[in-house]
Amino acid sequence: MSTAELTATTPQHDQDHHAEGHDHPEWLAHHFESPQQQTSAAKLGVWLFLAQEVLFFAGLFAAYAVYRANHPEVFLNAHHYLNPTLGAFNTIVLLASSLAVAWGVRAAQLNDQKTLLWTHIFTLACAGMFMGVKAVEYMYKLYEGLYWAGRYAPDPEVQFGVIQHNLVWTVFWCMVIGVATMGFGWKQKSGPKPGRGWISFSVGAVIASAGAGIVIANGIQAYEVESHMSQHVAAAHGEAELEGLEGIAAAEAIDKAAEAHPVDEHAAEGAEAAPEGEAAEHAPEAPAPAPRVEGEVNAGNFFSIYFAMTGVHALHIIGGILAILWIVGRIGRGDFGPHYFDPVEGVGLYWHLVDLVWIFLFPLLYLIH
């Protein structure tokens, strides 16, 4: 057929990817005809990637919905073990980082290299802080024996002294390593490879702010333990004196007594026997624990979903950190400007999605009433 409607492919007889003689800027891939085409392709690609990410998380949200619909009482009880203050703090941290990323895209459009760079470093620091807070939350959960279903063995007699001691050292090393890496990067950035220098500096910033996050989270957690006695400990001691929650706390106390037995049928199965699993050795002076019913749903199943959701989300945060580090390196090299910032925008969009997932996770897990 023969309407002479031509494709715009430029004839090229040399196999060179960046053929001389036609004005392909360096950042324009050889198989695109124009910067506009490349940008629209990149944007569509990122959005599709985000679509598959949404579906990836959708499985977890569906599991949450099914379990919460079938066992609302389990969720209502279990969420008291989570600390909404920490969750809220993390929400604010991530929102701030999202703002910074969006600001960074704007800076790229205006060719404001300094703002572009520092917004991204700020984002990385926020990500590090988020992970620090998450680490503290996980430490407390696991220390109290609040594992997922297969290992759920809450320890009502838990003493927080050891965990505080461990965290002090963690913070110390985070700070030392983080600040040292930042210093190294700061020196390196004036060398021949400024991009690498900024990457080192940012890695240091992530580690140091993770340390800061641990300090803050631990402070909040310790304060709450001091002031309120964490509810389930209170419940286990039979001192359910929490405003308006006596009934629930008492119910928990009974639950807990019933569940103070680790499920060891599966302990040997495929997993290394974890020492924390032994936590339930310190049997409470509560009434003799009833044997756990095979297949029943208890707070452990809430923690299964909690760990699955927050764990997969944390993996996405780590992925985001790596992606933003790559962006920081390229910013340091001076790759981006008003004509080309597709990667900045793409990674920014991904980061917004990670933030958005957390915006959903926070109320679903921490604010059940």
Added chain:
Amino acid sequence: MIAHTSKPLVSGETGRRVEIPEGPSYLTGGGLMSWAFTLDHKRIGVMYLCGILGFFLIGGLLAILIRLELWNPAADLLAFGQGADATARAEIAKNNFNQVFTLHGAIMVFLFIIPSIPAALGNFVVPIMVGAKDVAFPRLNLASFHLYFVGACFFIAALLTTGLDTGWTFYTPYSVTTTGPVVLATMGVFILGFSSIFTGLNFIVTINTMRPRGMTWFRMPLFLWSIYATSIIQVLATPVLAITLLLLMTERMLGIGIFDSARGGDPVLFQHFFWFYSHPAVYIMILPAMGVISEVIPTFSRKHIFGYRFIAYSSIAIALIGFLVWGHHMFTSGQSALATAIFSFLTFAVAIPSAIKVFNWLATMYKGSIHFNTPMCYAISFMALFTIGGLTGLPLGALATDIHLHDTYFVVAHFHYVMMGGTLISFLAALFYWWPKLFGRMYNERFGQLSAIIVFIGFNLTFFTQFILGVKGMPRRYASYEGSDAFPVTPELLETFTTLHRISTVGALILGAGLFIAAGTLIASLWYGRKAPANPWGAATLEWKCCSPPTQQNFEVNPIMGPPYVYDDIKYDPAIDGYYEVVPDRTTKPMQDPV
């Protein structure tokens, strides 16, 4: 610029003959490393093709083992000389049988059918069809091939460690408690899933942003429509399987207790999640196949495709409705009655767009000038087998009949008619159709046609008998059909079972022979085949407007973009035994598809 010379026109009309310049083929140059790290979509497609065909061979041999085991009612063949005690041997044979059908299913689904047409041939054809130099993200394309390779390695590891006996569906709670390498296999599928997602993402972006001017949505070849629909499913459904398998792995390794009923988990939730991907996955398998048929039928009927828009929209409709029918795999799993009724209704709804396609292909052939080349033989075979496969889906989608037919050989026959009679036959049609473009050689047409006929006969012998077996109550996944307390078999029934199983086994061997003839025909062409012209079939889509095999850049000169199914100006030249395009001496011709 249109290159043209003063070569004579054959059929006497006036006009210019479009010459297609030859260039260095994409196959030339570079060693192993330049292949392994190439960004060229054609090389990636060829590497996919090698991997996929290798796994097809493994999966096929496993299928032959299944059929041979079922030759006799007792479980005997797969004991591999383990001692003399009959009971112990039967036990071993049954265990091995479980592993053989599991690996057959998993390898065929995840390593062969899903990537077959999209990843291997799609990678090769899609960019050329849109007149582009490459897919939108060549590096991502290479990454997806590397992921395929890594996922395949996990599968090979699972195959070599043996003991994977969950069935390809990995249903909990059995998959949590069995001792086989479930984590290895699911990790493999997890990785392959991302390979599939990236391929789909690439195709959507390529088709959306890289079409040449003049190629509107409704001037695209229908293969691109079906690949587009497929890619939507790949991007949106595969991540659900990914998270499901991730949870299954944590279930096995840590005991997370979401799917394992012993820990308060919900096994039916696993089935919902699994089929939320794996039902759309069967549309990932069949839609590209339908796209191939939509290319082959008009080309060999020398006639414009009938009902272009209906075929295009039905691809999208199948993709969308396909997302809403996963529950029909679980009619007997204790869903609510309302849910089963809704899923049943939606399942029937999928039949409509599928039938639209079949009728449009038939209408395309009507009064066409039909050439029975090998791809066309396979395409006609596809239409017959796919129709049987599709129609037998309806009794399975209807609630009352499914209760009887669920988990019998009727199901096995149904999905083999669609997956093999549909996708595999279409894959072969596509392979023969694009082979001259892929490797620049013509195969022996007679042997090709012979292979199509033998495959058709062998296939029907193998699987039509299984419909009868299923209706008679033969359950799937049984190594022996001697009968037991749980599965009583009368002597007459045993005789029927045995006869039908033996016919099926003979059919499988015939089918295997047909496939080997097809493989031999294609491989022999690489050495003995005539050099292929740029357009051996007289097709009008863009991939036939570059030389065979294409150069690295695909097009040395700009191809002429026209409607993909108009053959008026494509003329036969006996000198090259191929077709060429004429730009006629007329000033205007409205660029419109005949409606």
